[in-house]
Amino acid sequence: MAGGGGSSSQCLSYAGCNFLRQRLVLATLSGRPLKIRKIRAREEDPGLRDFEASFIRLIDKVTNGSRIEINQTGTTLYYQPGLLYGGSLEHDCSPSRSIGYYLESLLCLAPFMKHPLKIVLRGVTNDQVDPSVDNLKATALPLLKKFGIDGEGLEIKINRRGMPPKGGGEILFACPVRKVLQPIQFTDPGKIKRIRGTAYSVRVSPQMANRMVESARGILNKFLPDIYIYTDHMKGVSSGKSPGFGMCLIAETINGTILSAELASNPQGQGAAVLPEELGQNCAKLLLEEIYRGGCVDSTNQSLVLLLMTLGQQDVSKVLLGPLSPYTIEFLRHLRSFFQIMFKIETKSPEEEHKGGEKVLMTCVGIGFSNLSKTIR
């Protein structure tokens, strides 16, 4: 009789290592156990990679009472979520993926912890694969604020910059705790009023940054005069272990929509050397591409905004997005299987022709999520 309750919620099962992060995050938030099979089962090097293992360790760190079982070859993962705990933590991220890989998921979880999360992440801050820390700092944090997650506790601070392959960067991410989220109606992106950005360089000539800025300005000036790109050259201990440079551009509209684009140089010893001018130009073009896609949230944060809408009160939330990325589409499906939530998806073609591509209006009713970890006094 004793313990008759157990965890009676159904276990979800998936195959393959793709979308591991969103599955783990959603399992944690929904409290449903999860099983992932066939992780690289057919490959020469089967099982979980080091960065995934590191991610799982991170999840273990921020939660209390979760059960994680991995079979011997690492091809099967069983995860029974506990409660999100938070607090002051440190984590060494694997240098094979950037901190952005970890930070993206932490952004989803952080508002629902027991204690406000204050975590130091060490590893690669900027790389070519994942959204960089600069980018997330500029785009994701304003997004969180729209849902009522704000206050001085919310910050991302880059203490040290680390470029691949060796990394050596360090950031601090702090986020306050909320019990409930506000619904949003975010359907009018507004017009872009300014473009900002950061051109960073570590362990290379500080001139690189200036060169990038110049070339990027050259392209963007055709559209808008209000452009300011900061140059950020880090020296000494704060410059990490590998050389590299890159750029992150932010376009801000009058309604507070933030679109972003970024590029980083090839890691040392991999691929051809990139000219900073070329990189600057390409990055600017990427930003234009992002503007063409448009929407109220940039393509990287689509899934974050959809998640926070889902976890809102039982009210209608709306957001206008650009074309859905494959990652987002998958995320929507996961949202349905974890939360039984379906979005109303409407295509909106802009009424005027000079406003970029087609947009998607996403509407949903929140599930009335409340932070079960937070203590009341």
Place this chain on the structure above:
Amino acid sequence: MEEKEKEKKKKHRAKHSGPKAEKKRKRYLNDLGIGEEEDARKRNPKAFTVQSAVRMARTFHRTQDLKTKKHHIPVVDRTPLEPPPVVVVVVGPPKVGKSTLIKCLIKNFTRQKLVEIRGPVTIVSGKKRRLTIIECGCDINTMIDLAKVADLVLMLIDASFGFEMETFEFLNICQVHGFPKIMGVLTHLDTFKNNKQLKKTKKKLKHRFWTEVYPGAKLFYLSGMVHGEYQKQEIHNLGRFISVMKFRPLTWQTSHPYVLVDRMEDLTNPEDVRINPKCDRKVSVYGYLRGAHLKNKSQIHMPGVGDFTVSDVSFLPDPCALPEQQKKRSLSEKEKLIYAPLSGVGGIVYDKDAVYIDLGGSHAHENEEEGVRPNHELVQSLISTHSAIDVKMASSKVSLFMDSRPLGSEDVGQEFVMPKEERQIDLKTGRVRRKALFDEEEKKENDDAVSDEEDDQEEEEAMSEDGSDGDDEEDAEEESDEGEEMALGSAKRLKTEVAKEESMSELPAFADSEDDLEMSSEEEGKTAPEENEVEEDDYDEQGTYRNESSDSEFEAVSKGVADSEKYEIASEDREMRSQLSARSLKKKTVLTTDSGNCTAEEASESEVESLDEGDDEEQSHDELEAEVSNQKQFQHTWIKKADSSRQNKLEAVEAEDDDIENLLREEEEYEEKTDFSADTAGALKWKEDLTQKAAQAFLRQQQSTPNLRKLVYGTAVEDDEHESEDAGDELGGLFQVRRPDKESKEKANALDCSKFLIEKPQDWDLEEVMSSIKDCFVTGKWEDDKDAAKLLEEDELYGDFEDLETGVVHKGKPAAEGDESENEEEGNDGKKSKPEAEEEEKKKERLDKKRKLKEMFDAEYDEGDATYFDDLKEEMHKQAQLNRAEFEDQDDETRVQYEGFRPGMYVRIEIENVPCEFVLNFDPHYPIILGGLGNSEGNVGYVQLRLKKHRWYKKILKTRDPLILSLGWRRFQTIPMFYIEDHNGRHRLLKYTPQHMHCGATFWGPITPQGTGFLAVQSVSGTTPDFRIAATGVVLDLDKSITVVKKLKLTGFPFKIYKNTSFIKGMFNSQLEVAKFEGAAIRTVSGIRGQIKKALRAPAGAFRATFEDKLLMSDIVFVRTWYPVSIPKFYNPVTSLLKPAGEKDTWRGMKTTGQLRHERGIKLKQNKDSLYKPIVREKRHFNKLHIPKALQKALPFKNKPKNLEKKGKTPKDQWRPAVIREPHEKKISALLNALSTVNNYKIKKARVKHRQQVKEYLKVKQKEEEQKLKRQKEAKKKIYRILGQREKKMQKSSLKGSSEGEKDV
């Protein structure tokens, strides 16, 4: 005569109140000259001037405080447009008149009289309100459950007796679980003969009620009974009160979906029940959804049963709908609906897959008076026919069946709202038909059964199922002979079914589903594919629900045929076809599993039968036979068989369409893959198809919105087109989905990255590309309604709106309309060509403009009053409007997908794996509630509470004693540990709850959101005169680890003491342990503080410690540590609904150790040390005085010990005897003593006095002496002076003449 009359006449009494008196007073005042100015402020303004600014400020503050106190935090109003019926719970102690009140209320609203009330009764009480009235018994389980779902509580109080414990218990339960509206109703007021006494009692009860609820709570008086009913007018008034009452939303109720079940059906495969009567059941429950949106496949809790996952939800047409048009003032008789399936009202019940007629049990027509039942002629007539024809049941059935046939083909599951009368007709027939089968089958089993019994059974069958559920029990009680048969319940019924089928060879006797099949197959040839689909839908559901083994095989085959036909017919319409096939495939999988469930013998049997019947399907015959043989071969496990049947089917279909086969195979693969859960299945379904056919489907579906939805959620992607796998990488610019065209596995293991990479970047150097985003910047062109220049221009235009502008149409809308208006706008664009339309638009635009300006003005004008509260309220209001408007235009099917089933819908919920006792022991008097659970509320963990023992509960609660908690939807038994928080935040374990203080409690149990209230009882069984609620409180925190600690003191003893350092042993067992405690503070019992320094090697666990003072060897040293307590993982849901009827209030969970010991007479073995013993004081033994020799030497001789010893030995005879006085002597001596004391005192006093006197005397004497001396001195002085003068004279005279001198002398 006149005089007499005058005497008789009463004196005139002037009116003191009422309009007339008022008028008079006014006139009087007018005469006085102060008429109009009744207001003292106006009359006497000086008296109301500001006298003190401080005072004024204070009064202002106070009024503001009072005002704000009234505010509630504004919440978004989420009540749907058509709210569910209000739940009215009628509570009270037994025999207080609950049922009578309900009956009267029902009669008041519907003009119908119910004889017995079982379960909830839903009635239409007004144009906009429905009520669900339910009676609450005195079982604490029922009280707890109903308090959680109640909107309004009618609390009946027997005024002749006063308040009873139940009332207070219920009030306390309500308090904990959110306070619903409570209205008191005093009954039995007619027992008071004395009017004064009555008034007094009323007042007393009212005030007590007010203290419990809130001052001013409504208390209703029902003054007495007339012919066994309450007075009509009073009931009418009460009804008015109820139907205009407003309710404040309660947090728990608005955040969780819940259903108060008004009907329950057992859907278990009767065969399974036959094989194992105790098998888990599949049930469907019905009721209005309340609270929040319910999602399919979500977790629910059934209080009294347990946790389940919803396996299916569907909404049904409202059985008790509100009247459609609202223009009339009152309801017509037709609209005064009543719906109470458990009470058997309404007679006919509609379902998505069945129709039920309630005939009121086997003896219903005998013991009920005519006209008592709601007058449904048809039902009545049915009853009468039944009683008339008792033996020749079969023939009557046939006739009925024939009638019904055309009607039966109609799909009951379709949403249709028809007048009630009409519904009765067609549905009745459908129902009877279904039931007839049951009867006949039953007959066959019980061959020996008497015809009377058959009748009874048939009647039962014909009833609505819930009715029959209830009546089963009745029957069992009434007819003992039949009781045996009924014992097995539906399991046996199934058996009979099968048997009967065999006996009846005529066409009408076949199972209805088969019949359906027949019809559908006939129709298939003629009708369009859509209709086919509909048919199958219906048919399918029946199949799954009945799950009759015989049908399933047959169905599957026929379905295959049907499919093939469909494909042929609908080849032109691609879209339609794909959808259909997708659906049919889904169904097919369901069916195959069904077929797998049955045993082979039955399958074959049924197939033989079906062969007899299904002659029109000639093509499928061969395959069918093959299948039968196949089936017989495989008699191993059901899984295998399912597979085989699937394969068989495949073969059957193969010839006709290859596509289908392929699809089926895919389906199979997919089936195998998704063996985990339904959800996963859903999730994987799209994946498979998507990766394989992504591109092609894409191109086609790209443009329209629903296809975008399908792309994401994959409802339409299961089409059969997989001809081309050429991936379109550039798809209209919106979606550039790049999926590896190989297997999904590869995709599944792809790189996990959220970035949306650009496949084909545009050339941003080109002018046209650049211009495509030109307007995204502030430098680009602005919309008309935002462009400053344009706005200015328009403002000028606004004045002369008569002027017709040409060509240019302003698209811009006021910002207030937002995106909603876009569609509308597009619609307008279409009409652009027509000039009138243009004008119309202009006009509209102007109106909009005007409105906008007015809004702006209003906003500006009202700015002054707008407080934060108002703003917040406004915000909430806007959100509520948006919530309502967003999905308004969609049909329910789609809407349900987006937002879930919304409250107010009448839903049917299927639940699987329900314990069989739930069905077997079903008692309609006990409410069944389905409470939806939020995310992770189905999980368990450690829950921390703030708890206070109820002040009326007589005992205190002991840690680690099991306690029954009502928390959230649940009632469960668990083992709480009480703790109290110390000042440093430590949670220290308590052994008992404090008496009048809050304490903390932690238990292992279901995770429930913080802030949820709970109550605890020690037992839910039986009744006690005492108050049953043991404690109340609130959830504070949820965790997966424990923080409660208890004190543990480790003691040790010094074995070596230096100055301030000591070596302590016995506290630890090893050096390692000591190492762990290095630096810890220790203390002796006597209070000397110290510190652990370092472990010693010699005795294991000994250590060196320093203290602030030197220890004694007798000291005990201890270290105080805190040890985390383990909380027993005991969570035991109260399964009171599973108890047999009549014993539902006897649930007993785990007993406390105390109870167990008491029951078994086990005495607690006491610790020996804790026992009290007689105190034995040891005699104190002192050592001899030892004087060192050196000292002895120094002593004087007589004090030397050896001399002392000698001296001490005085012979006895020299001892002086002690004098013991007699009392008399004692008295004398005491008196003497006293006298002598007095005497002594006197003497002493006299002596003192004497001394004083002497002193004074001497003083005086001395003074006199001094005086005397002084005088003598002066006299002497005088004499000597005279003598001196004389001598001088003499000397002078001698000098002159001695004679002279001699003379003088």
